[in-house]
Amino acid sequence: MIKCLKADLHIHSCLSPCADLMMSPKRIVEMAVGKGLDMIAISDHNSAENINAAMKVAHNTSLKVLAGMEIATVEEVHLVGIFPDHDAAMSMQELVYARLTPGENKEELFGEQIIVNESDEVEGYNHRLLIGATSLPIEEVVREIHNLKGVAIASHVDREVYSIIGQLGFIPEGLAIDALELSPAAKYAEAAARIPQLTDYPVVTCSDAHNLDEIGQRTTKFWMEDSTVDEIRNAFLKKEGRHIELAN
Ligand SMILES: [Zn+2]
Numbered sequence: 001m002i003k004c005l006k007a008d009l010h011i012h013s014c015l016s017p018c019a020d021l022m023m024s025p026k027r028i029v030e031m032a033v034g035k036g037l038d039m040i041a042i043s044d045h046n047s048a049e050n051i052n053a054a055m056k057v058a059h060n061t062s063l064k065v066l067a068g069m070e071i072a073t074v075e076e077v078h079l080v081g082i083f084p085d086h087d088a089a090m091s092m093q094e095l096v097y098a099r100l101t102p103g104e105n106k107e108e109l110f111g112e113q114i115i116v117n118e119s120d121e122v123e124g125y126n127h128r129l130l131i132g133a134t135s136l137p138i139e140e141v142v143r144e145i146h147n148l149k150g151v152a153i154a155s156h157v158d159r160e161v162y163s164i165i166g167q168l169g170f171i172p173e174g175l176a177i178d179a180l181e182l183s184p185a186a187k188y189a190e191a192a193a194r195i196p197q198l199t200d201y202p203v204v205t206c207s208d209a210h211n212l213d214e215i216g217q218r219t220t221k222f223w224m225e226d227s228t229v230d231e232i233r234n235a236f237l238k239k240e241g242r243h244i245e246l247a248n
């Protein structure tokens with residue numbers, strides 16, 4: 001049966017250097033449940049190491065936590081990959097880590113990258129340069145997300161930097177992007193007037209939350225049967241009554 005699921009598919013945890021230190025997996029899940037969300041994705045920059053903890057916290061709640069990652073391509077385009085399970089996100093992480101800009105995170109400059117367990121205990125620090133880009137071309141990132149049975153969403157396409165439109169000027173023909181994301185402050189009509197290709201793709205809005213208050217400030221309604229990546233893909237493709245609707 002098709003139901004309406006309220007989703008925020010772009011949330012950064014305290015593993016992202018730019019996110020607030022309060023963004024632990026436990027607090028993110030509690031906030032998302034409190035705000036009545038049905039589905040979220042933890043989408044940290046170039047890493048997936050806090051997803052398992054968030055999944056554990058959400059285990060006996062009404063909230064589904066999906067495994068996401070915001071990958072920076074060699075063109076400095078941000079893409080959110082949403083994966084069918086934790087293992088798939090780990091496979092993506094292996095590739096991303098192998099192709100990440102070499103060097104160590106400078107905590108005093110970029111912020112701490114904290115790995116936290118489901119009980120809000122610090123498990124360790126990630127010392128990679130997660131804020132940097134990878135050497136992976138955008139085509140390869142999309143291909144790999146699809147190989148892992150995930151969906152590829154181009155992040156905050158209305159932004160002038162770190163977005164596919166900002167960096168490339170257009171969406172290359174043949175690039176199999178599944179959906180485009182508008183940044184939280186963007187309005188669809190204004191963005192569509194400026195970016196003609198917006199109307200060629202399914203469009204989602206997410207919070208891109210970096211602190212707890214931002215979680216769920218922008219969401220997308222998914223009309224589909226279950227909180228799975230397969231169903232998200234079906235909703236993008238408008239299969240058998242499934243669809244998406246921009247919310248708040
Ligand atoms: Zn981004």
Ligand SMILES: [Zn+2]
Nearest residue numbers: 010012070208
């Ligand atoms: Zn982001």
